[in-house]
Amino acid sequence: MLAVEDLAVSYGKVTAVKGISLRVGEGELVGLIGANGAGKSTTLLTLSGVLRPDRGNIVFDGKKLGRRTPESLVRDGLVLVPEGRHVFGRLTVEENLRLAAAAVRSSAGKAEDLERVFELFPILRERLRGYAGRLSGGEQQQLALARALLLRPKLLLLDEPSLGLAPLLVDRVFDTVDTLRADGATILLVEQNASQTLAIADRCYVMQAGAIQAEGTASELQSSDVVSSAYLGTVV
Amino acid sequence: MGFEVAVNALSLGSLYALIALGIALVFGIMELINFAYGDLVMVGGYVILLTHGEGWLFVVGATVVAVIVCAVLMERIAFRPVRGADPATLLVTSFAVSYLLENLARIIFGARPKTVDAFSMLANPVDVGPISTTTLDLVTLAVTAAFLCGLALFLTRSTAGIAMRGAAEDFRTARLIGVRANRVIAMAFAISGLAAAIVAMLLLAQSGTISPTIGLVPALVGFVATVIGGLGRLYGAVIGGYVLGLVTILLQSYLPLSVLPYRDALVFGFVIVLLLLRPQGLFPSRALQERV
Ligand SMILES: Nc1ncnc2c1ncn2[C@@H]1O[C@H](COP(=O)(O)OP(=O)(O)OP(=O)(O)O)[C@@H](O)[C@H]1O
Ligand SMILES: [Mg+2]
Numbered sequence: 001m002l003a004v005e006d007l008a009v010s011y012g013k014v015t016a017v018k019g020i021s022l023r024v025g026e027g028e029l030v031g032l033i034g035a036n037g038a039g040k041s042t043t044l045l046t047l048s049g050v051l052r053p054d055r056g057n058i059v060f061d062g063k064k065l066g067r068r069t070p071e072s073l074v075r076d077g078l079v080l081v082p083e084g085r086h087v088f089g090r091l092t093v094e095e096n097l098r099l100a101a102a103a104v105r106s107s108a109g110k111a112e113d114l115e116r117v118f119e120l121f122p123i124l125r126e127r128l129r130g131y132a133g134r135l136s137g138g139e140q141q142q143l144a145l146a147r148a149l150l151l152r153p154k155l156l157l158l159d160e161p162s163l164g165l166a167p168l169l170v171d172r173v174f175d176t177v178d179t180l181r182a183d184g185a186t187i188l189l190v191e192q193n194a195s196q197t198l199a200i201a202d203r204c205y206v207m208q209a210g211a212i213q214a215e216g217t218a219s220e221l222q223s224s225d226v227v228s229s230a231y232l233g234t235v236v
Numbered sequence: 237m238g239f240e241v242a243v244n245a246l247s248l249g250s251l252y253a254l255i256a257l258g259i260a261l262v263f264g265i266m267e268l269i270n271f272a273y274g275d276l277v278m279v280g281g282y283v284i285l286l287t288h289g290e291g292w293l294f295v296v297g298a299t300v301v302a303v304i305v306c307a308v309l310m311e312r313i314a315f316r317p318v319r320g321a322d323p324a325t326l327l328v329t330s331f332a333v334s335y336l337l338e339n340l341a342r343i344i345f346g347a348r349p350k351t352v353d354a355f356s357m358l359a360n361p362v363d364v365g366p367i368s369t370t371t372l373d374l375v376t377l378a379v380t381a382a383f384l385c386g387l388a389l390f391l392t393r394s395t396a397g398i399a400m401r402g403a404a405e406d407f408r409t410a411r412l413i414g415v416r417a418n419r420v421i422a423m424a425f426a427i428s429g430l431a432a433a434i435v436a437m438l439l440l441a442q443s444g445t446i447s448p449t450i451g452l453v454p455a456l457v458g459f460v461a462t463v464i465g466g467l468g469r470l471y472g473a474v475i476g477g478y479v480l481g482l483v484t485i486l487l488q489s490y491l492p493l494s495v496l497p498y499r500d501a502l503v504f505g506f507v508i509v510l511l512l513l514r515p516q517g518l519f520p521s522r523a524l525q526e527r528v
Contacts, residue, residue, distance in 0.1 A: 050408060070411040079412075086409040088402045095398045102395045103414025147413055 001026045001155050001186050002047070007056030009039075009046045016042040018210040019056070024155065024188050029181040031197040032190045034207035040190040041083050043207075044157045047188075048080040049073045061154055075103060077154030083163060083190075085144040089133025093124055093143060096132050100147040110150075117146040120176065138169040145176065156180070156187045162196075174200055198222065239367040241489045247373040249481025250380035251438055253474045255454045256461035257387070258431035260473035263462065264404035265424045266319060268326040272310060273458060274451025275337035276429055279306050280436025281352075281446035282345060288354035295354055300433045307429025308422055319421070334455070341448035348447065355441035372441050379434060384474065387427070391470075396423060404468070460507055466517025475518060480507075 002024040009017040017039040024030045034040055045051045047058060049070040058065040060078055070080075088096050097117070101110055118125045121142040127135060132143055141161055148156060158177065162170040170193070178200045181187060191197040198204055198218040206214040206221065214221060255273075262270050280303045287298045314333045318325055358372040391397040396419075403410040403420045411417050435454060440446060461480045465472025483506050487499045495502075511517070 048412060050412070069417065070408075071414050071416050074412060074414040082409065082412060086406055086412075088405050088409070090405050091398065091402055095402075098395065099398055099402055099410070099415065100413045102399070151414060 001028075001061060002188065003057075003059040004047070005057040005059075007043070007046065007058065008054040009042050009051055010054055011042075015054070016210055017046070017053075020207070020210075020212045022205050022212065022215075024186060026186055027181075027184055028202050029177070029185075029187045029189065029200060031201035031204035032188060032207060033192065033194045033197050033204055035192065037209075038207040039210040040207055041159055044080055044159050044188070044190055045082075047157060048078060050080075071103075074151055075105070077152060078157070079148045079151045079153035079155070080157040081144050081148045081159060081161060083159040085137075085140045087132040087135070087140045087143045087147070089131060091132055092129055093132050093135070094128045096143055096147055097124070097150060100150040104150070104152055113150050113152070117149055120149075120179070121146050138165050138172070141165065141169075141173060142176075149180075154186065156185055157190070158187060159190045160192060161189075162191065162193055170196070240369065241485060243367055243369045243373055243377075244489075245482045245485040246478075247376045247481075248485055249478035250376050251435065251477075252457050252461050252481045253477030254380055254383060254431050254435050254438075255458035256465065256473040256477040257383075257470065258428040258435070259455075259458040260462045260465070260467070260470050261424050261428050261431075264468055264470065265400065265407065265421055266315070266326070267323050268315060268330060269323070269459060269462075270315075270428070271327065271330040271455050271459070272314075272333040272337060273428065273432060274453070274455030275334050275341075276303050276307055276310070276432035276451070277436045277439065277454045278337065278341060278446075278448060278451040279303055280433045281440055281450050282341060284354050284436065284440050285345070285350060285352050285446050288352050292355065292357075296437065299437060300430060303433035303436065304426050304429035307425045307432065311422060311425040316418075316421075334451070338448050338451070345448065349445040350447070351445050352440055353444055355437065356444070358441045372438070375441075376438055379438070383431065383434065387470075390427075396420075400424060460504070464507060464510060464517055466519040469517075469519045472517060472519035479518075 004023070005021045006019045007017060007021070008015060008019045020043065022030070022032070032040055032043070042051065046053050049068045049072075052067070061076065065073070091099070097114070101113070104110065123139055124143060124146055127139065132140065135143060145161065161177070162173045165173065174196050177187065177189060181200070189197060189201060198221060201218065203215065203217055204221055205212050214224065258273050259270060262268055262273075280299045283299045283302045284295055287295045310333060314329060315326070318329050355372075358370065358375055360371045361368060362371055362374065364374070391401055399410065399415045400420050400423060403415055407417070410420070439450065439454070457480065461476035462473045463476070464479055465474070465476030480503070484499070484503050487502055488496070491499060
């Protein structure tokens with residue numbers, strides 16, 4: 001579904017991503033873990049067309065991506081839920097959802113899409129008329145995910161969906177991601193929370209200082225000490 | 237007397253609110269204070285000059301279409317290449333566009349003011365109950381009310397309008413859920429152009445003259461009203477326009493004759509005091525606060 005080769009991205013003179021390569025196969029849940037400032041968000045923002053890479057190849061759904069805008073990539077099924085949720089607080093929950101649904105061309109199945117989203121996140125149906133800015137952090141994360149699902153993603157990029165949530169809600173987020181995967185979604189999950197990501201992901205990449213340090217399944221990575229060293233001593 | 241002052245204040249406030257909306261709509265989406273907005277008003281004025289022999293409906297139609305086209309072209313040619321640049325660059329670009337258009341008008345039409353009696357039928361005095369006013373004041377109120385209602389409906393009911401509100405709040409995220417950047421920005425400029433066309437017609441109906449510098453005052457007033465309301469909030473801009481209109485008319489009506497020439501200085505003095513008390517404007521936008 002996604003193949004990235006030698007991707008490098010910089011902010012001015014600072015190179016944040018230094019030539020990384022990674023792959024996500026159809027139906028796979030792949031984790032991208034690493035500490036603060038490793039370059040994970042930069043990678044996702046580049047994949048979704050917000051940032052321009054210095055060099056590198058991105059092949060998505062069989063097509064090589066050149067200079068594409070975020071809105072056109074979204075319409076082709078490359079959907080990012082950015083770090084920090086970014087729901088439109090001055091729009092109602094319904095308006096947030098409506099905007100996402102509007103980007104899908106064919107009107108067939110839109111009602112079913114909405115039903116499925118409400119099944120996953122029943123709270124949104126109750127809060128439909130309220131402003132999204134009034135939702136709690138966990139509810140906003142659900143809304144951000146719901147919006148992304150309405151876009152009918154072929155590949156879902158999730159940037160730290162558990163960030164800033166209470167432990168119980170963190171578990172719920174990981175459960176939701178697991179459910180989506182079980183339903184056949186293809187997901188690239190960026191997280192600082194290594195242990196929970198390793199627990200649900202098919203494979204993980206470990207990123208540190210703009211480079212991929214290791215790759216493998218949970219058991220492969222846990223048997224080596226690369227994960228803990230990538231976190232500079234944080235407990236995994 | 238009190239009634240007349242109220243109607244005058246409402247009428248001038250409506251004009252200012254329209255002007256301010258034209259500036260605030262574009263600012264909300266791309267953080268551009270479009271100083272060349274006043275020149276859209278100027279373009280509208282010259283379209284009226286060129287067409288005023290025809291029926292008034294034709295004049296209205298031609299002005300609206302021409303100014304909207306001009307606004308959209310302005311975005312396409314001048315502002316798209318610098319989109320995303322820092323606000324200072326955008327502001328300088330808008331000064332350059334303004335300078336260019338003003339001088340173009342000077343070359344084509346000459347620098348001297350020209351008289352146009354396109355909407356002279358609006359100058360008739362009318363009595364509404366105890367209030368004596370003009371048709372123009374009533375038309376100004378009605379047109380502004382219609383524009384505000386139409387805009388509110390558009391922004392809350394249509395998908396394009398919701399997309400504009402979303403893009404004004406968080407442009408990047410709007411694009412990440414599929415909102416087309418070019419389309420919302422063009423839309424904002426088009427609506428801003430519609431406002432400028434209406435302002436041009438109301439201004440010319442009032443003054444009956446057009447000159448290359450006619451846009452200067454609207455640009456300044458729009459900017460000030462938007463700042464009073466708190467940059468980035470549409471209803472703030474509207475209220476800012478009405479506050480500015482009210483203050484202007486109050487000073488106009490109750491200042492002693494000897495001080496009257498300093499009316500505008502006093503108006504801006506009031507604005508400065510207001511901004512000293514509330515630097516973020518009356519209705520600060522959250523996005524701006526975060527950036528500060
Ligand atoms: N807008 C920016 N301008 C300049 N440098 C930036 C910018 N955004 C990020 N960086 C730098 O790029 C590097 C990578 O940042 P990035 O946000 O991609 O890390 P991350 O892995 O997502 O971290 P986190 O876990 O904190 O989200 C960091 O050193 C950061 O300081
Ligand atoms: Mg990040």
